[in-house]
Amino acid sequence: MDLETLKTLALDWLKIDPSPSCRSYIQSALDSNDENSLKQMFSSRIAFGTAGLRSKMAPGHANMNDLIIIQTAQGLASYVKLVGGTGPAVVGYDHRREDVLGISSERFGRITKRVFEEAGIKTILLSGLVPTPLIPYSVQSLSGCCGVMVTASHNPKSDDGYKLYWSDGCQITSPIDGEISESILKEENLKPWVTYSFENVEEDKEETKRLTLEYFEKIKEGMCSGVYGELKEKGGDDFEEKCPKFAYTAMHGVGAVFAEKSFEAFGLPPFSSVPEQHSPDPTFPTVSFPNPEEKGALNFAQSFSTNENLDVVLANDPDADRLAVAEKDRETGEWTVFKGDEIGVMLGRWMWDRKGKKFVEEGGKVAMCASAVSSKMLGTMGEMEGFRFEETLTGFKWIGRRAGELRKEGYRVLLGYEEAIGFCCGEVISDKDGVSGAAVFAELAYWVYVDQGLTLKQWLNGLYTKYGEFVSNNGYFFCYDPAVVMSIINGIRNGGKYFDKVGKYEVTGIRDLGVPGYDSSKADKVPTLPLSASSPMISVTFSNGTVAQFRASGTEPKFKYYIEMAGKPGVKRGVVEQELKEMVNVLLKELLKPDENGLVRP
Numbered sequence: 001m002d003l004e005t006l007k008t009l010a011l012d013w014l015k016i017d018p019s020p021s022c023r024s025y026i027q028s029a030l031d032s033n034d035e036n037s038l039k040q041m042f043s044s045r046i047a048f049g050t051a052g053l054r055s056k057m058a059p060g061h062a063n064m065n066d067l068i069i070i071q072t073a074q075g076l077a078s079y080v081k082l083v084g085g086t087g088p089a090v091v092g093y094d095h096r097r098e099d100v101l102g103i104s105s106e107r108f109g110r111i112t113k114r115v116f117e118e119a120g121i122k123t124i125l126l127s128g129l130v131p132t133p134l135i136p137y138s139v140q141s142l143s144g145c146c147g148v149m150v151t152a153s154h155n156p157k158s159d160d161g162y163k164l165y166w167s168d169g170c171q172i173t174s175p176i177d178g179e180i181s182e183s184i185l186k187e188e189n190l191k192p193w194v195t196y197s198f199e200n201v202e203e204d205k206e207e208t209k210r211l212t213l214e215y216f217e218k219i220k221e222g223m224c225s226g227v228y229g230e231l232k233e234k235g236g237d238d239f240e241e242k243c244p245k246f247a248y249t250a251m252h253g254v255g256a257v258f259a260e261k262s263f264e265a266f267g268l269p270p271f272s273s274v275p276e277q278h279s280p281d282p283t284f285p286t287v288s289f290p291n292p293e294e295k296g297a298l299n300f301a302q303s304f305s306t307n308e309n310l311d312v313v314l315a316n317d318p319d320a321d322r323l324a325v326a327e328k329d330r331e332t333g334e335w336t337v338f339k340g341d342e343i344g345v346m347l348g349r350w351m352w353d354r355k356g357k358k359f360v361e362e363g364g365k366v367a368m369c370a371s372a373v374s375s376k377m378l379g380t381m382g383e384m385e386g387f388r389f390e391e392t393l394t395g396f397k398w399i400g401r402r403a404g405e406l407r408k409e410g411y412r413v414l415l416g417y418e419e420a421i422g423f424c425c426g427e428v429i430s431d432k433d434g435v436s437g438a439a440v441f442a443e444l445a446y447w448v449y450v451d452q453g454l455t456l457k458q459w460l461n462g463l464y465t466k467y468g469e470f471v472s473n474n475g476y477f478f479c480y481d482p483a484v485v486m487s488i489i490n491g492i493r494n495g496g497k498y499f500d501k502v503g504k505y506e507v508t509g510i511r512d513l514g515v516p517g518y519d520s521s522k523a524d525k526v527p528t529l530p531l532s533a534s535s536p537m538i539s540v541t542f543s544n545g546t547v548a549q550f551r552a553s554g555t556e557p558k559f560k561y562y563i564e565m566a567g568k569p570g571v572k573r574g575v576v577e578q579e580l581k582e583m584v585n586v587l588l589k590e591l592l593k594p595d596e597n598g599l600v601r602p
Contacts, residue, residue, distance in 0.1 A: 006038040010060070013042070016191050019066045021101045022059035048072065048181040050172055050397055051554060054152055054161035057098040064160040065101070069108045070192050072162060073115035075184025076146070080121060082183070085145030085167060089116050090138040092126040093150040094254050094319050095280035096160045105150040105160055110201040112148050118193060121145065126211070127203035129254040129280055131320035132163065133433040136400075137218075138211045140169035140429065151319040154251075154291035157284050168404060169430045171397035174532075215428070216265040219436040222426040224266045225354040227443050231450045244312050244449045246271035246442060247305040251290045251297070252281040253318025255435060262439040268446075271314065274304045284318075292317055292324035293340070293421050302326060302335050312445055312456070316434040322421045323434040325441060327456045336457050341375035341472060343441070344417035346460055348378045350444040351414040351425060352385055359412055360386055367411040369399050371418040372529065372539065373549050373562040377463075377470040378417075380566070384467065387414075393513070393529050394537065394551065396422055400430030419474065419562070469567035469576045473584045476558040477592070477599035484597050485552045485559055489514065492538050492550065492591055502540070503586040509541035546580070548587055559599065563587060 010026050017023050029037040041060025046053055046068060053072060056063045080089070091112045097104030109125055116123040124142070126134065132149045139147040147165035155161065164180075166172050172180070183189060232239065248271040250256040256278050263270060276286055277300060284290045286300050292315040301313045305328060315324040326337040338346075348368055356366040367388040370378050382389035388411065392398040399416040406413050407427065416424040422432035425440045448459045464470070479485055492498070498510045498518075511527055512518040514536030519527040537551035545566040552559050563584050567576035588594060594601070 001039065001043050003033065003035050003038070006035065006042050009042040010038055013060065013067070017059070017065075017067045018070070018192060018196065019059075019102070022065050022067070025059045025101065048075075048177065048184055049554070050174065050177045050395070052161060052163045052172075054155060054159060056158050057096070057101065057103040057160050059101070064108070064162070065103055066107070066111060067192075069111045069162065070115060070196065071190055072184055073112045074119070074189040074193060075186065076148075076164070076180055077116050077119035077121055078186070078189055079180050079183040080145050081119060085121075087144040087167065088122040088124050088142055090124045090126065090135055090142065090144050090147040091116075091150070092130040092132075092135050092138075092148070094132075095129050096150075096152055096157070096282050098158070103160070107198065108150045108160065108162065109148075110198045111196070112150070114196055114198055114201050115193075118196075124204045124207050125201065127205040127208040130208075131254050131258050131316075131435055133321055133429055133431060133435055134212065134215060134258075135163075136165045136169040136431040137215050137429045139165050139167065141211060141214060143167075149319070153319045153321070154289075154293075154317040156289060157282060165431070168401070170400040170404065171395070171431065173397050173401065173530075216261055218428045219262065219426070219439070220265040222428050223436055223440050225443055226267070227354070227447045227451075228266070228268050231446060239450065242450045242453070243269075244445045245308075245310040246445075247274060247301055247308065247310040247313045248272070248438070249274040249277045249292075249298070249301040249313065249315045250280075250320070251287060251292055251315060251318050252277050252279070252284045253290070253316060253320060254280050255316035255318075255320030258320060258435045259314070259316060259438050262435050263442065266439040266443060268439065268442055271442075272304075272308055272310055274301045276300065290318050292322065298324060298326050298337060302328070306333065311449075312442075314438045314441065316438065317421075320434045321432045323423055323437040323441065324421050325456075329455065329457075338456070338460075339472065340417070340419040340421040341377070341470070342460055343421065344370060344374060344415070344419070344423060345377050345381070345463060345470075346444060346456065347417065347423055347425060347437075347441065348381060348415050349463060350440070350447075352381070352387060355426070356387055356412070356414050357385070365409075365411045367403075367406045367413050369402055369406070369413065369416040371395065371399060372537065373474075373551070373560075374417060374419040375470050375472060375564055376547060376566060377467055378415075380467045380470075381463075391529070394418065395554075396424070396432050398530075400424070403427075404430055419472075464573065466569065468569045469571060469573045470564060471567065471573065471576045471580050472562065472564040473580055474560070474562045475602075476553070476560040477594055477601060478557055479552070479559040479597070479599055480557045481598075482552075484599075488559065488592055488597060489536055489538060489550070491593070492540075499540075502542075502590050505546070505583060505586065506543040507540055508543050509539075511539040513537045513539075542583075544579070544583075546583060548591075550591070559592070561588065561592070
């Protein structure tokens, strides 16, 4: 895009941007012919998708700012009215802000409520900083038309986001995202409907208090097993000594107060919160990237735990919808940071033992769900124990929606999870919830330590002994060119012929969730999972029990791979790990061709 075109776009934007600070920034770039700044602001428009919006807090239509939120809220409100949405909208926000331009999550929340009210939609603006799970819960509780959470979750501190939940309490899926995007881009929604004032937009304090109390009552009722009270009643002179001691980190996000209340609701002793990471801080001073899943992100909490003689770290991401767990060996002091799949398998077994088994024995039906790129171990557990396992597309928008469908079929859905440390225990909400997840996992840990006399790692190894060693090697390459991504996908497709062998490894199954789609395991070769032309995923199954899956990230410039080998019960983990290591090298070299395609390793 040339400089003159950028200037024209900038001048058009200046005519309708209500923010003096953003207008001043843009005008300065125009006056100095700052082409790089103009490109950053106007070379492309931020796209509204199933994840809503997420971008840098800055002026222009490529970024998160007042005018973008006005346009988005106007388009969303128009769409809600068009489809006959009923009930109130619910809006919440986290702590992110950019002080120079006066941009913040709180301001975006107030803008959204003001615009919705202009459209005649009753809107509940939750009071103060809230975790993301409270939005889908509130939408379901109030039978709302939609919910908006203003957060960039675990993105860098310069970003903000706008996450949308529909009337079922689930994140939106296609075609709703496309229809909302079209509504946003209509001419009548790109200009502010009126001259808005956002200074006196009231938060709904009493309703927030009621919904919050109700949420904790519901998670206690639906997820709490009461095991800590049982263990304490049995007592014993060494009860306190046996009990695990917990450290908690909010990663400078909004989760600490809510995690404390979840422990209280479950009747658990309070945890020790990492003081430097306890309070919401939009600068995230102790972490370079506030994602508890990233390597090294828990180092600060682990050091705190070592100094305070604590056993288990529970970590929420900044908006508290995800949960990471690490455990210190009491004898060696060595740490184990559990993978998302390992946490999911442990929670699955726990929910089955405490909530599912008896329900099935009494004639009920139990199901659990996981995304397609998550471990298949939960499926093996279901086959052996007697509950239904359902695989979904990647993302909780699919997990939550499938769980809702299963409930309509009479199933009690006790767990939904994805390997990216997202977990939904029980049936209180239809999205991942790190607040309740922390309390559920703490109960599990108390039982493992006190009743079983084991560490979490030892107990997990016992599950591997029973169900088989499931070893995964997940990772990604940075890929900044969408054309390269599609070239890799098309290479795997091999002109529709795919492959019957990769290196020495025999292929026994292919599932392609692109368009038109293909599944070799089905008689009609048509996949049962939804298809996507823009973000296809290909799964390759091998004769040795390995499943390799490849897809592009929907929110980051990453090409991801998920490769898992399922060892048979009795086969030692080291044997499976070595075979998988050799196989991964072959698959990445043959199928992704990193050097040839210019893929960048993290």
